[in-house]
Amino acid sequence: MTGTIFERTLASADVESAFAEAQVIVAMLAFEAALADAEADEALIPRQAAAAIVAACNGAPFDVEWIVGEARRAGALAIPLVQQLRDRVAAGAPEAAAFVHRGSTSQDVIDTAMVLVTREALGLIAADLDRLVDALAALARRHLETPMLGRTLMQSAEVVSFGHEVVGWLAPVVRCRERLRTAGEAALQLQLGGAVGTLAALGDKGPAIARRVGERLGLAVPAGAWHTQRDAWVTLGCSVAVLCGALGKIGRDLALLAQGEVGEVFEARQAGRGTSSAMPHKRNPVAAMVAIAAATRAPHLAATLLAAMPQAHQRGLGDWQAELAVWPSLFMSAHGAVRALADACAAGLDVDAARMRANVDAHLRAIGGSAAAGDVDAAARRAGAAARAQLDALEPLTRKPTP
Amino acid sequence: MTGTIFERTLASADVESAFAEAQVIVAMLAFEAALADAEADEALIPRQAAAAIVAACNGAPFDVEWIVGEARRAGALAIPLVQQLRDRVAAGAPEAAAFVHRGSTSQDVIDTAMVLVTREALGLIAADLDRLVDALAALARRHLETPMLGRTLMQSAEVVSFGHEVVGWLAPVVRCRERLRTAGEAALQLQLGGAVGTLAALGDKGPAIARRVGERLGLAVPAGAWHTQRDAWVTLGCSVAVLCGALGKIGRDLALLAQGEVGEVFEARQAGRGTSSAMPHKRNPVAAMVAIAAATRAPHLAATLLAAMPQAHQRGLGDWQAELAVWPSLFMSAHGAVRALADACAAGLDVDAARMRANVDAHLRAIGGSAAAGDVDAAARRAGAAARAQLDALEPLTRKPTP
Amino acid sequence: MTGTIFERTLASADVESAFAEAQVIVAMLAFEAALADAEADEALIPRQAAAAIVAACNGAPFDVEWIVGEARRAGALAIPLVQQLRDRVAAGAPEAAAFVHRGSTSQDVIDTAMVLVTREALGLIAADLDRLVDALAALARRHLETPMLGRTLMQSAEVVSFGHEVVGWLAPVVRCRERLRTAGEAALQLQLGGAVGTLAALGDKGPAIARRVGERLGLAVPAGAWHTQRDAWVTLGCSVAVLCGALGKIGRDLALLAQGEVGEVFEARQAGRGTSSAMPHKRNPVAAMVAIAAATRAPHLAATLLAAMPQAHQRGLGDWQAELAVWPSLFMSAHGAVRALADACAAGLDVDAARMRANVDAHLRAIGGSAAAGDVDAAARRAGAAARAQLDALEPLTRKPTP
């Protein structure tokens, strides 16, 4: 569907659909239709022309491969798309063709389309974050005082509880979910500025038309075009990258806990999951793998977005295009990870509390410490109390809104 | 002071001071002093011991070079620092030495110290952002309707106004300032968790002691240690990186406008500024240079922070340390850029409105368009109106708080 | 075909084909076929079984979407591929199914497949690099003494020649071509190690089988598996990234020279090329755009490869997979840029020598310098001599091999 083959295996089918080529084209056409309608509402173009444009936008699927091929020469996907739209409109309503894309520019349709498909992707991420948060919160509460060996600098340290460890996974995810919400609200806005961002070709009707297009697409309308003001957009990207880092931490801990010699937590055994082409006994931690892969890629995807920010004057050359090229990969990678961890945690992690205890005892013996059971339990209880305090503090962010 | 030599020339002396080695050591000692005091308040350690510790923390400067040298072997700056502190305390009050650093861990003192020096750096950035915002807002208002050629994809496009261009610089900076404030509030918090983040060694008094330490240092106290919960901290780093991107856009535009063949805007001529070792006529755009350099470095510094997020279990090995190593560079780079642009804009950019107009006219002639003066002015007025709408929308974020 | 939609418009159709999903699957099957054949040659598996396996590999196309879908759960593309292959073999020759993939592991087939498709991509890059080198060398020689204004720190400086500028583009590209050749030779090698890199399941025949597989696939055979020895592979990736940087420099200079106010060099006007959806007069520098986009993305793609190097023990979890996910993007991006610049330069750049001279004269007037024509020509001749010295030094690298 979209993305390179190995990238795809790390993403979900759903998020791939969100960024699929056909979907991006549909989103671009949704913009063109909304623009035509709004311009008719404001009497900038004839109502009949708008109707013809809207009909063409909603008609037979466009020729994606031709558009991509032409875009290579034209330098922007919008050029051949608008041309194809204009041709289709002209076929049925020759006089309407001139009103296609009126007063707009390539970046308007492309950025707005990216906003629309990104909204879908954020919705997918949010839904799976909810699942992940619920599963981790339940897991934490279940093991609030289950003794477990804490590890610092990759060395055995002192006793914590498994619930305390899980709260350390949960709390960042809860906060990331909140940040994504805020950053999404700020970034998911209409792009409409015309050739140089002033909406000059729409005369006095620019702001009114923008408002109407925003309403139709369900998007906030900013005070001005953000053609080369990428801060809100890139902040959203960074929020996704921070989420990937938080998920990567879960993945890394899961992988460490699932090592043969540690053996404390495993992803649930499922048919076809985590098998090996060479070793039948293997039960590879696939969700951890996907999360670590996302955390390995996200920093660099975010860095590209940041590096592409200094876009010259009214529209960037090369940097804006680089941003567009990597944007979907960041979200695909993130959703793949959220989905994988949510699935693994919702299916129930196999937690071996006895092994946790045995590892604690072995460590205490190794350092010649007292392995008094009471001390271990007391330490776990204290860790549980510390974990509970964090859970309570997260409460305002995790409470379900009353419907 | 701190940083490599070329890095230093791109930073300000002030921000260098904030992260100077001696300053980091002072901040670490401030933590140890506050901890001792708080523990005495809670009767965990004797009052006299606390007094001796506080006195040692506030006494003669510590031996930075020895500490750095030992830290190479120990693996953490806190080990030799605590040892030196303990030795000094022991010299005057042998019985107090055992109470140094009680119940804490290396990461507590190091992370909290980084929070303290980062607070200083953020203060510097905020102050210069205020100057930059004021200067840009004044510049935008002054040239709201000054005709200027808009440029898209590095090509001459249609008429905008210089005020419109400047609003495109200002608006992201204003929003970045707001984001920095929010991200700073969330991230500038006490780190105190003890060996494995449970404050186990402080018994029941952990939370109370944390509260007292936070009060003394003027830091918020989180619901739990954030040893390996780096999301709020890295989000702050990303906010700084987004700011650098926004500043880099200003730098790039300034550099483009100052080209000999364009000649529309220059940094003010000042003695010793932007000179050349080979060409006396040169007037290099130094503020633009510093901003572009910051925007070139920041994505990768932020990427390091993101890449270091998946820290194992209760304390990371190598990743946390990598984060610490690059953190100051990000802030030094950012403040260097804010300061340089604030200085350049506050000193007054040389704006050549006549040249702007001449470039517009030349372009219109070149494309065989009508160079009717009225059309140009009308387009500039429209751009001015679009710019004013953005300025108005920024008002809530730029209004000075009533004292 | 492969890649996200905007990524595709920055790549060439040819390089997309090289990394297309079907092509990766074909390459994986080529490995499985060669392995079976080699194992039969060494009498490890029956000749008939090998024949059945080879026939299945060369038979009807495999079901890519099913493989990708299963790979999401299995954690590796090789698992469902091998399963599908085994099923097909079993359908015709049940007794042969057990010999599929014998002694190999997922990473063997995946890495080798990546090597095979990368070889194709490198071939495409090399061919277009040859075109670019030839075009730039011709351009440099044509304008060896054409006076042009040198620019330093984005400011007018002293007179050079356009040929000197072009040699500054050419020389890095020539050296990059050479580095790619060397790095490719070192990296394009068979991966075959079995479960843990020791070829244990092949008994004493491991090395002989590896030699035979290598011969069949035309790949060098390393002294051992490079499952988690990624240095040669990542060095190849870095060479591609350095190439992108060199191409980005050409793109940036072209974009600067094509500015309306500078007007010295343009990409040749071609139908459908560099047009604007809003401004008919525009002639956007599309090749420069693609090159800059590649240079904006490549650093981060290379960073991902570098970040993924510390793969644990005998096979990485998450990092290897992240490497696989970004690898094609790097090569697609690079070939898109090489192709675009080669096309633009081979089509002939529009060089406006008169404008170059006029810009020199205007600058000399502006700084009150003597605009004596003789001085300008002398400076250009000197620049031409410096350029010629560089061209001569490149000779050993640019000379065509005698057939």
Added chain:
Amino acid sequence: MTGTIFERTLASADVESAFAEAQVIVAMLAFEAALADAEADEALIPRQAAAAIVAACNGAPFDVEWIVGEARRAGALAIPLVQQLRDRVAAGAPEAAAFVHRGSTSQDVIDTAMVLVTREALGLIAADLDRLVDALAALARRHLETPMLGRTLMQSAEVVSFGHEVVGWLAPVVRCRERLRTAGEAALQLQLGGAVGTLAALGDKGPAIARRVGERLGLAVPAGAWHTQRDAWVTLGCSVAVLCGALGKIGRDLALLAQGEVGEVFEARQAGRGTSSAMPHKRNPVAAMVAIAAATRAPHLAATLLAAMPQAHQRGLGDWQAELAVWPSLFMSAHGAVRALADACAAGLDVDAARMRANVDAHLRAIGGSAAAGDVDAAARRAGAAARAQLDALEPLTRKPTP
């Protein structure tokens, strides 16, 4: 000395010295002295003037803080340095002052100085790489057939030998050493181009003077200035980053092996090494930590170098400066890691072969496999043979040159 405080603890004192501010200034003065001498040799400037310049360059240390401070305004370190040099020369030989820096430019002195200090750093890295290679080779040979559990995707897999694991560390390091040598030879060259890279101000004597300066400084002389041809330089940087990745893999494996539950390999216990401020029993793997930190930072440092490559025309604005700012951090980070691992391996890693065997047996029991001792030994022998083949193949790269 140089670098931020936490960065310094991850570097060695030696490599810090190489990039220390005073050392960079000394290198810049070495260039100026060599230039003056060469120009006198070619009768471009009076012999006496050259003598005065050389004397001043070799005289009392320059005022680093003043130079850094002025460079902030001037935009380049070379401006105040040349000014200070000129003042000193003028004090004793007024007529010689005008000959300081004759025909050169800021970038000539800065780039050449960076080459000179980098040569020192590469020498340090090479020396410690030799130690590391020797120690790993000895370790591999000692444990060629010591049975050990192979681990793939962080899961127990099949039996290898510890020697096989170590060869997987060694081979990339050996190849990286070779690549560094080659890349260093290509990159460590004189920078001398004058204002715009044509050596115009040196008349016909440019090439001859360049040859003489190169001889004096022991640097290769390229066919032309590489002011904005950064490919060889950045390739060197990438080679260092690849080395860091290879070292990071060693660090990661060491950290995994030193886990309490695995307990197979430890860094040797040394006074003051790897202690904890909270837990006396700890023995943190400090060398692994430093290596992992380097591998975490290097990708982004390399990315900055790559991102800074597209430097405009004859000298970059902001990008070149960003490159200079991060360059030392990359080498400091790399040498810190090489030194730490060389020290740890030369001191002798504690290898617990019995524990390795016990872990193998436990795994075999867990999967219900036959734990027949003979099978384990046979697998280890096979792994040893595979390892020996790799060692033999490395022979040409590891053999000591006959003196």
